[in-house]
Amino acid sequence: MFRNFNQFANRICVIDPQGRHFSYTEIMASGRAALADLAPAKQLLFIEGRNTPGFVSAYCAALDAGHLVHVFDPDRAQSIQPLIESYSPDALVLTDGEVARLAPVPRNPEPLLIEDDLALLLATSGTTGSRKLVKITEGNIAANTAAIISYLGMTGEDRGITTLKPYYSYGLTVINTHLTAGASLVLSNASVQDSIFWAQATQHGITNFAGVPHSYELLKRMDSRLAALDRLRFATQAGGRLAPDLVRHFARLARQGGWRFFVMYGQTEASPRISYLPPEQAEQFPDAIGLPIPGGRMWLTDDMGHVITDDGVEGELNYAGPNVMAGYCQSAIDLGSGDRPASLRTGDMARRLPNGLYVLAGRKSRFVKPFGRRLNLDDIEAMLASEGIEAAAMASGETLMLFVAGDGATEIALAERLAQHTRLPASVFDVRPIERIPRLGNDKIDRMALQRAIEAVHGTPPAAAQSPSAVLRAVWREFSAIMMGHSGMATSVADIFRATFRHAEVNKTQSFVSLGGDSMSAVTVHLQLEDLIGTLPPDWHERSIAELELMKGSALG
Amino acid sequence: MAERRSREVETVILARAVSMVLMVASHARLSQALFEGKYFYGGLDALLALSGMTMATFSFTGTTSDTLRSFLRYGLRLLVPCWTIMVIWDTIVLALGAKNVTLTLYFTELALISNWFTHHRLVLFHVWYPQAMAQMLLFLALIFRLGNLTPMIRCHPVAATATALAVALAMAVVSHALWNTLYLADKLPHLVLWNFMLGWFLWAMMRNGEDGIARKLLLSAVIIGCAVIAYLPTGAEFGPVRAVWFVVIVLPVIWFRTVRLPTFLAQPAVLVAQASFWIFLAHIFLFDLIEVMVKPLGISRGLPLSLLELAVGLAVPILGWAWTTASIRVWYSNGQRGLFPLAFRRWTRWSPQTSPRRPGRKKAWDDTVT
Numbered sequence: 055m056f057r058n059f060n061q062f063a064n065r066i067c068v069i070d071p072q073g074r075h076f077s078y079t080e081i082m083a084s085g086r087a088a089l090a091d092l093a094p095a096k097q098l099l100f101i102e103g104r105n106t107p108g109f110v111s112a113y114c115a116a117l118d119a120g121h122l123v124h125v126f127d128p129d130r131a132q133s134i135q136p137l138i139e140s141y142s143p144d145a146l147v148l149t150d151g152e153v154a155r156l157a158p159v160p161r162n163p164e165p166l167l168i169e170d171d172l173a174l175l176l177a178t179s180g181t182t183g184s185r186k187l188v189k190i191t192e193g194n195i196a197a198n199t200a201a202i203i204s205y206l207g208m209t210g211e212d213r214g215i216t217t218l219k220p221y222y223s224y225g226l227t228v229i230n231t232h233l234t235a236g237a238s239l240v241l242s243n244a245s246v247q248d249s250i251f252w253a254q255a256t257q258h259g260i261t262n263f264a265g266v267p268h269s270y271e272l273l274k275r276m277d278s279r280l281a282a283l284d285r286l287r288f289a290t291q292a293g294g295r296l297a298p299d300l301v302r303h304f305a306r307l308a309r310q311g312g313w314r315f316f317v318m319y320g321q322t323e324a325s326p327r328i329s330y331l332p333p334e335q336a337e338q339f340p341d342a343i344g345l346p347i348p349g350g351r352m353w354l355t356d357d358m359g360h361v362i363t364d365d366g367v368e369g370e371l372n373y374a375g376p377n378v379m380a381g382y383c384q385s386a387i388d389l390g391s392g393d394r395p396a397s398l399r400t401g402d403m404a405r406r407l408p409n410g411l412y413v414l415a416g417r418k419s420r421f422v423k424p425f426g427r428r429l430n431l432d433d434i435e436a437m438l439a440s441e442g443i444e445a446a447a448m449a450s451g452e453t454l455m456l457f458v459a460g461d462g463a464t465e466i467a468l469a470e471r472l473a474q475h476t477r478l479p480a481s482v483f484d485v486r487p488i489e490r491i492p493r494l495g496n497d498k499i500d501r502m503a504l505q506r507a508i509e510a511v512h513g514t515p516p517a518a519a520q521s522p523s524a525v526l527r528a529v530w531r532e533f534s535a536i537m538m539g540h541s542g543m544a545t546s547v548a549d550i551f552r553a554t555f556r557h558a559e560v561n562k563t564q565s566f567v568s569l570g571g572d573s574m575s576a577v578t579v580h581l582q583l584e585d586l587i588g589t590l591p592p593d594w595h596e597r598s599i600a601e602l603e604l605m606k607g608s609a610l611g
Numbered sequence: 612m613a614e615r616r617s618r619e620v621e622t623v624i625l626a627r628a629v630s631m632v633l634m635v636a637s638h639a640r641l642s643q644a645l646f647e648g649k650y651f652y653g654g655l656d657a658l659l660a661l662s663g664m665t666m667a668t669f670s671f672t673g674t675t676s677d678t679l680r681s682f683l684r685y686g687l688r689l690l691v692p693c694w695t696i697m698v699i700w701d702t703i704v705l706a707l708g709a710k711n712v713t714l715t716l717y718f719t720e721l722a723l724i725s726n727w728f729t730h731h732r733l734v735l736f737h738v739w740y741p742q743a744m745a746q747m748l749l750f751l752a753l754i755f756r757l758g759n760l761t762p763m764i765r766c767h768p769v770a771a772t773a774t775a776l777a778v779a780l781a782m783a784v785v786s787h788a789l790w791n792t793l794y795l796a797d798k799l800p801h802l803v804l805w806n807f808m809l810g811w812f813l814w815a816m817m818r819n820g821e822d823g824i825a826r827k828l829l830l831s832a833v834i835i836g837c838a839v840i841a842y843l844p845t846g847a848e849f850g851p852v853r854a855v856w857f858v859v860i861v862l863p864v865i866w867f868r869t870v871r872l873p874t875f876l877a878q879p880a881v882l883v884a885q886a887s888f889w890i891f892l893a894h895i896f897l898f899d900l901i902e903v904m905v906k907p908l909g910i911s912r913g914l915p916l917s918l919l920e921l922a923v924g925l926a927v928p929i930l931g932w933a934w935t936t937a938s939i940r941v942w943y944s945n946g947q948r949g950l951f952p953l954a955f956r957r958w959t960r961w962s963p964q965t966s967p968r969r970p971g972r973k974k975a976w977d978d979t980v981t
Contacts, residue, residue, distance in 0.1 A: 357619075525941060528941045529934070529937045529938050529941045530937075533933050533934050533937035535937075536933045536936060536937055537878075539881060539882075542937075542940065543941070543944055544940075549944075553939075553940045553944070556943060567669050567672050567673075570680075571669060572666070572669050572684055572685050572688065573665035573668070573669060573685065574688045574689070574888065576665060576669070577624055577884050578885045580621070580624075581881060581885065592818075595669060
């Protein structure tokens with residue numbers, strides 16, 4: 055990785071916020087010097103993710119030397135403790151300045167066993183501090199980077215600007231693509247709302263811009279800023295779904311301005327890019343995620359795992375390509391080996407248009423089925439957003455919890471309006487006012503924080519109310535779910551196993567067999583899992599709860 | 612999104628459902644009402660083979676001790692509910708001094724050995740099934756314990772299970788030749804062991820998911836061969852009918868992993884499969900209840916009564932199973948509180964939080980008894 059730095063030698067690599075230029079040679083030399091005290095064997099390094107020359111140098115030198123790198127959010131250092139305990143990294147790398155430096159970290163003296171080709175450990179979206187990380191190989195990064203450079207038409211003459219933190223996979227791809235192409239990068243910590251950001255962008259003549267949906271929502275009010283970037287060649291959007299009207303807006307703006315607008319889709323597990331929407335089709339198909347990246351392949355499967363060949367039929371989106379991860383890890387033990395998936399079940403529902411473009415329908419896990427009717431939680435949020443109501447929709451058993459920010463409609467009125475819209479009882483909707491919808495650093499809704507709020511209200515797991523009539527209603531709902539063949543109140547594999555085996559706490563490493571499952575309970579558990587996950591593998595009864603949960607789908611990168 | 616009009620069902624689940632429907636239809640005398648002959652017979656024969664197949668799936672993943680624990684768990688989950696009903700019902704029947712009730716029948720039935728003495732029974736379900744299953748499991752547990760057989764099965768599953776099948780089949784054939792057990796309705800463990808062993812053999816041959824045509828043809832030949840050998844020359848009761856139904860139910864499991872059915876067929880089939888144990892325990896009780904209720908109305912045995920018994924014999928246990936399952940799920944999701952156990956706890960002053968519980972001991976039965 056980054057072994058082509060020599061050929062770029064004295065070309066500008068990065069420009070810091072003070073306007074100082076650093077060449078490729080300087081960046082690599084600085085990084086190597088910072089890591090000089092490391093043992094030559096493959097090391098696990100936790101690097102602070104900052105938009106500084108120190109970070110870029112340490113990151114490039116570490117990957118060039120073949121080390122395994124995890125980039126973390128330095129502003130949430132306390133949340134990194136569980137990771138340090140689980141993975142026992144060889145060193146921390148501090149990057150708050152021009153030059154990176156090593157920091158000691160208490161660790162297990164036993165040497166780590168790490169697979170040779172592992173290069174990155176990435177956190178899935180919104181899970182900083184979670185022990186579960188995605189293993190990415192050097193080959194994954196190289197393939198994905200080459201594909202992105204190819205369809206963007208990036209060259210060594212390009213110059214980007216960091217709008218994203220490098221501890222997000224999208225932010226890292228901006229660095230990877232620019233430095234692999236021999237292009238240059240302006241390191242900025244300013245927001246698109248800050249005039250200093252635009253001053254930097256204009257001064258240094260950036261040729262491309264990368265943004266998440268929130269960035270473009272802000273940019274819509276600042277079209278003149280984009281128009282002032284006379285060297286702009288392309289802009290990219292990823293990190294979530296951009297509303298179709300905004301896609302149309304920026305696609306039109308790009309056409310008029312002579313630059314190109316790329317909508318992109320991906321998951322951390324795909325290193326992360328999976329597809330892109332050809333700019334010339336963005337105005338006509340603003341809700342599409344486009345075509346697979348060069349070298350990749352996408353297809354749809356139904357609930358039983360059969361490939362869907364017809365256009366317009368909704369199914370789960372699958373992806374295969376050289377950028378598919380090397381699996382997940384939960385601790386240092388998992389770094390030495392593990393199953394490598396050949397393909398990725400994205401957990402997103404999609405359909406294919408006759409022209410080959412794919413359109414997303416929503417997260418599989420973002421569907422709930424109260425009274426057997428399928429509801430897309432994202433659609434509920436979008437519907438309310440279009441009415442000016444900022445809300446976050448979460449499933450809580452058979453109830454749909456709506457956290458509404460600010461001065462939204464009164465709770466009862468909103469519940470009744472949703473009931474009318476969905477033709478479900480108003481009691482299905484539990485509307486809760488909230489001061490502010492919690493968001494992550496990439497502006498996505500912090501659903502884990504909301505889930506904790508739900509559990510604080512309902513207890514863990516979310517439970518039926520205490521009164522006999524409420525219990526009877528809950529039993530009736532569950533009875534109806536059973537008769538209709540739905541998974542009912544179980545929203546996770548662990549729920550199903552907990553209800554079957556009566557354990558207060560079910561260990562996620564256990565399987566149906568290890569928990570004492572037998573043929574008498576197998577049919578019911580099998581059917582519940584099928585309703586939740588889709589097609590089960592023949593050895594489902596031996597797969598751990600964690601493995602079965604993974605089949606249910608994972609978060610967006 | 613509209614509910615689907617069809618869905619895929621695993622063939623083994625569908626086969627289980629068909630076995631149960633066949634059994635209930637047989638006991639409802641539907642065949643006699645339709646054709647004036649007994650052509651619905653053998654549901655439990657097929658169920659034994661399917662049970663063997665699914666039991667093998669879960670029992671041979673660890674050591675011999677794990678296998679023995681698996682046998683014990685399955686045996687207890689089957690026998691405890693059966694035995695509880697037997698104790699209550701048989702005692703009531705004995706106390707009321709019903710005709711043909713003898714102390715011998717009472718005690719041998721409760722001791723789970725009456726199938727060796729008579730084909731009569733006190734309890735209103737086919738008690739031979741749990742008895743034969745318990746006796747088979749005991750026999751198998753002894754063999755496994757003495758021979759430490761699980762590692763052998765794990766290393767050579769096809770050879771080991773094929774040998775077991777051949778021995779069991781030979782045992783049945785020889786026994787039929789030497790001892791006429793028609794008076795016991797042939798409901799003895801050594802006569803039905805081959806069904807179970809066939810299930811093990813099918814598991815061994817199919818466990819890797821390989822499904823080439825040659826393998827399927829071989830397995831088909833084995834299934835048909837076993838049915839022919841076990842049911843035709845041996846003079847087994849309703850032999851030809853049992854052979855046909857056995858093949859019709861078990862053969863598709865070899866050929867198709869899943870079957871796509873219209874939802875209005877698939878969902879009831881899936882419910883029957885899940886509630887099969889409840890159906891087994893309850894349907895004949897329901898038949899007797901129906902017959903008592905229709906007698907004053909002058910409705911005699913015929914097609915309408917048979918159809919009514921079939922419908923009620925399936926629907927009521929399914930509803931009972933579904934409601935009980937839902938109640939217990941809500942109970943446990945509610946932190947073990949709620950209407951259903953609350954009344955019980957108040958009555959007995961028992962609390963799950965305070966009752967002593969031996970570490971590592973699990974309940975032997977639960978709501979998903981099927």
